[in-house]
Amino acid sequence: MYTGHDAETQGDVSPGEEVFDSHMEDGQVRDEIANQSITASQALAADKYYYINTKAKIEMQHKMWSITLDKKLHLAPIAQNPQMALDIGTGTGVWAIEFADTYPSARVIGTDLSLTQPSYTPPNCQFELDDAEDDWVFPMKFDFIHGRTLATCFASPSLIIQKAYSALVPGGYLELQDMCLQTSDDGSIDGTALKAWQDHVAEAVIQTGRVWTNVPNYKRWMEDAGFEDVVEVNYRWPSNQWSDDSKEKLLGAWTQAQIGKGMLESNGGLWTETHELLDRVTMLM
Numbered sequence: 001m002y003t004g005h006d007a008e009t010q011g012d013v014s015p016g017e018e019v020f021d022s023h024m025e026d027g028q029v030r031d032e033i034a035n036q037s038i039t040a041s042q043a044l045a046a047d048k049y050y051y052i053n054t055k056a057k058i059e060m061q062h063k064m065w066s067i068t069l070d071k072k073l074h075l076a077p078i079a080q081n082p083q084m085a086l087d088i089g090t091g092t093g094v095w096a097i098e099f100a101d102t103y104p105s106a107r108v109i110g111t112d113l114s115l116t117q118p119s120y121t122p123p124n125c126q127f128e129l130d131d132a133e134d135d136w137v138f139p140m141k142f143d144f145i146h147g148r149t150l151a152t153c154f155a156s157p158s159l160i161i162q163k164a165y166s167a168l169v170p171g172g173y174l175e176l177q178d179m180c181l182q183t184s185d186d187g188s189i190d191g192t193a194l195k196a197w198q199d200h201v202a203e204a205v206i207q208t209g210r211v212w213t214n215v216p217n218y219k220r221w222m223e224d225a226g227f228e229d230v231v232e233v234n235y236r237w238p239s240n241q242w243s244d245d246s247k248e249k250l251l252g253a254w255t256q257a258q259i260g261k262g263m264l265e266s267n268g269g270l271w272t273e274t275h276e277l278l279d280r281v282t283m284l285m
């Protein structure tokens with residue numbers, strides 16, 4: 001989803017090239033994930049965020065977004081030579097680094113509760129230890145603000161959107177790329193272990209003061225904050241390889257492998273009671 005800050009015009013986005021071989025087998029996906037190093041993030045405020053942010057998990061999600069968006073880093077029709085960009089909840093910094101490489105004109109700042117980014121970065125990219133829920137004290141305004149997979153990060157996502165609006169130059173863009181909980185077009189998820197596990201997780205998340213059902217509200221919150229020309233684009237990420245569409249089939253393989261490797265679990269005891277359900281989901285797939 002992207003939106004312009006008092007933007008007057010809105011351009012089209014050309015399709016990108018294919019990212020991965022659409023014939024990649026599920027086993028190859030699983031092997032690639034298994035070979036990635038698992039390094040847990042050290043959170044600045046561990047009581048604020050309950051979820052494992054491993055390098056493998058974030059890098060894998062980045063690949064899934066690359067497949068989904070045809071290798072584009074964003075959909076917003078930003079200028080060809082942006083000057084200032086902000087990546088909220090940057091994680092390993094993979095998006096910020098690629099954006100900095102793609103747009104050498106931009107100074108890119110990635111913020112997170114922990115500094116787990118690589119020591120070597122492009123000269124126009126920097127990372128800062130910062131909590132987006134605190135006051136934003138950046139001395140400059142941004143052309144583009146990006147956030148990805150932040151659905152359960154904030155107690156008040158609408159407040160973060162308002163802060164982003166205030167931090168943008170006129171004509172700037174905010175883009176949020178995020179995920180909703182699994183649904184099914186034909187109701188086949190009903191009564192399954194995956195649905196039971198998902199419901200249990202959603203209930204557990206509420207206990208942390210976060211809600212996993214915020215994403216459908218993003219557009220309304222953007223409009224309430226003052227954004228104009230808000231565009232919402234929806235994609236499907238299948239839970240396995242049932243789809244006849246080659247891109248969705250590949251995304252399903254990645255999702256299935258993610259579940260099989262336990263990457264949807266959290267540190268601490270938040271998901272303790274979901275382990276049996278996770279085992280059942282894996283067996284069913």
